[in-house]
Amino acid sequence: MKTNKSILLIKSAIIAFVLTTLYSVIPFQAVCAEIPNNVFRFHILANSDTEEDQTLKLKVRDKVLERTKILFDTANSKSDAEEFVKANLETIEE
Numbered sequence: 001m002k003t004n005k006s007i008l009l010i011k012s013a014i015i016a017f018v019l020t021t022l023y024s025v026i027p028f029q030a031v032c033a034e035i036p037n038n039v040f041r042f043h044i045l046a047n048s049d050t051e052e053d054q055t056l057k058l059k060v061r062d063k064v065l066e067r068t069k070i071l072f073d074t075a076n077s078k079s080d081a082e083e084f085v086k087a088n089l090e091t092i093e094e
Contacts, residue, residue, distance in 0.1 A: 040072070040081035064092060 044064065046057035071088075075081040085092065 038078055040075075040078050040085070042085070068092065 042064070044057050044061040046053040068084075068088075071084055072081055075084060
């Protein structure tokens with residue numbers, strides 16, 4: 001009898017764990033699925049895979065982010081960010 005109660009308790013714990021995991025993962029997946037629609041991705045490409053070119057790429061990325069951070073922070077949407085880049089592309093490329 002004691003063994004049956006132990007088995008029932010273990011099964012109940014497993015079911016509770018599975019349900020808790022499912023109910024926490026489903027909303028997270030919905031948020032993750034929406035992120036690409038609301039994020040403006042800006043790629044800096046290196047000339048090659050050499051360490052020197054990769055280091056330069058990271059320096060360029062950091063400088064671009066530093067100079068555009070305030071403007072991107074004020075963008076209310078992805079389209080606002082895209083318009084900002086279009087209007088300031090020459091300045092960003094410098």
